[in-house]
Amino acid sequence: MAKAKIRSEFKIRRDLEKCIQCQACVRMCTNDVHYLDTESNTIMSFNNRCVGCHFCEDICPTNAITIERDTPEIKLNYHWESKSVYNIIKQSETGGVLLSGMGSDKQYKEYFDHIVLNASQVTNPSIDPLREPMELKTFIGRKPDKFIINEEIPPQLILETPIMFSAMSYGSISLNAQKSLARAATKYGTYWNTGEGGLHNDLKPYVNNAIVQVASGRFGVDIEYLKSAAAIEIKIGQGAKPGIGGHLPGEKVDEEVSKTRRIPSGTDALSPAPHHDIYSIEDLKQLIYALKEVTRYKKPVGVKIAAVNNVAPIASGIVRAGADFVVIDGIRGGTGAAPTVIRDNVGIPIELAIAVVDQRLREEGIRQHASLIAAGGFRSSSDIIKAIALGADAVYIGTAALISLGCHLCQKCYTGKCNWGIATQDPCLTKRLNPFVGEKRAYNLLRAWSLEIKEMLGGMGINAIESLRGNREQLRGIGLSEIELKLLGIKHAGESW
């Protein structure tokens, strides 16, 4: 029987006049796209192998390569678009679950693109951040309701900018990628997150700026791990795969990963879907307090959940269970590997989630008791400032941080063949990512976005980020329905105060 072939997504255009046949592309591409055709003595490509990571394009010394999107040739059909057709073909071949990396790429409404910001005119002078102080300092942790003399306040993380690096484990990303982020965070005065892969020895110098994760697999968790970090995060869920556990295949568990995760090398690292000691909120409370006991109440302990339908009451329960911060991860949140169908279809957008959670906690009078961290696909400083105005104390960036290290969103993280040396453990590939250069680039991103946030704040006539936090009067919706405006708690553009 004739079998349908998967059409290539990309085509490689090579300018033969420019090509000097150095074969860098041939040697470098992990997907073996390029080869030297000895008969014709020219370099050729297998288009169908290309994942669109643009690595060859970027390293080609003569700019001879251009990667272009290939147009599918099947009959135009708005219901049966080519992606669905090819997915069926793939699945009828393998009988398996389709995997993806990164966050959902579906065309859901981008609420951030329907929100605009305010600025001062006449009645209120705008502030020039180059001439006057502009404060982004942010504290993550439980705040007391009132000041009492001689009473210590609960432990706080101090951030110089309200942007942190999201949890990405050693295993899902390379040690060099983690090092880049850890160094950048330390240098800027913010935090990075170990993910649930344990803490590698090489990263110990950066523990003061590390948030360590305790997830359902408990990988790498021991007393030293908990005590060394700045804060602890219990991971219940992840925006890319709410309700789903994790699976690091045994092939990726080399000697180093094995040491860090505290599991035998070559064995699969399976994180169960739920924590098997947390089947309800009271169990979560026990774990929060177990971790607080262990760290003598000196470190904030938070909980990360995926944004789902009931996110507001769930977050309220988490705060009441004693969490010092709650992380909400929206549907655009990324991952190293998740079933495509889950990644693309489960969860709700972070804009709505953060708005309803902030509102709910205020209605219950407990907003002060925990910080709120938003995560899930922040693309720019304006997304971040909007999230903060909706109610977030700070945000986590993951995908954006990886893009600063070279990622081109090919979504093939789960293959372990990342040409950019990010989502792989292959030493030949990981050495392509120089942690010193990576540090610089990730640091630059933090710096650039912080500067932009200051500019936008100054424009609003605000000189401290805490005056924007939850200040939805500074936002207006464009093209949003009444229910959307109500959920976001903002007015429509054109409405005055």
Place this chain on the structure above:
Amino acid sequence: MERYLDDRTYKIPSGCGVVGIMNTKGNLFSGDSIIVSICNMLERGNGLGSGFAGYGIYPEYKDFYCFHIMYEKESVINTVEEYIQKNFKVVYKEPIPSKFVKSLKFIPILFRYFLKPREEMVIIKSIDEKEDVENDFVVNNVMFINKNINSAFVFSSGKNMGIFKGVGNPDEIAEFFKINEYKGYIWTAHNRFPTNSVAWWGGAHPFGILDWSVIHNGEISSYGINRRYLENFSYYCTLSTDTEVIAYLFDLLVRKHKLSYEYASRILSSPFWSQIERENFNKKDFYTKLRIIYGPALLNGPFAVIVANTKVMMGLNDRTKLRPLVAGQKNDMLYIASEESAIRCISKDLDKIWMPGAGNPVIGRLKD
């Protein structure tokens, strides 16, 4: 009565003139001087809102809460009075004395009531908390009326003090309320330049709750979060003016959280981190804690505000001093105003005159 843009639903940015005069010994003086002073700053208003607050003006009823209420419809008076009767003993009631002033328009029906909370409505465990519980009770009742009863508005609710305000120039409003006939030891006045047309008398300053009164020149950019922060503590802003937010914040910080006026001013107009860094260890620790706990209470944006209650009059600027504020002193008299001329015109021979720095409060306390 026709209303166009109504600042019960819209927040209206406005520029203004403010002035406060206090005799720190508690000696009473007539409202004449405050009228002269505020009228010296007509330039800062546009005739769309003025008001006065006087302390010590009701000595014969000093132990009773005095509600000033404006009614826009006669029909609503009964509803409100029934509600008040249910919760308070009405000691005395009368229309607020006023004089016909031809140029004033949209004049509401104005009444004042001297009230005592009904014993059975105020449940206390010990005598110490009596005042606190009564105050909370009054706040709740004022909020209830303002929020739920249309066309009625309680604009003054303290003891031995009163707020008088309306739409008009300060000289007109003073004449209307016969301000010169009252005697008080603290007087504050406000002259408003709202940026739209309002016909609603409630929108003018001072704004008050209990014996707090606030007059304010500026715009609070942090209004959105200040308002939501206050909701955490069951203060609901019904007026959409930033001035209301300032009054509630003072009530929360000083009355409820028992913080001093200095501490409150460090919260509302907090020092910059770079200033905090330079302080010694104790102060640094203290300021840091205040900012961590009370970050959402920070008032951001330009303002010059004069806050008063029966014991204190205080002037405060925003953290970068984006609005003018001058203070002067002569013997027991303390003056705070937007312009030096407003002080000089009533007290030529001052002991001291100075410009308080950004975020540095000027505090006048009543001596025993």
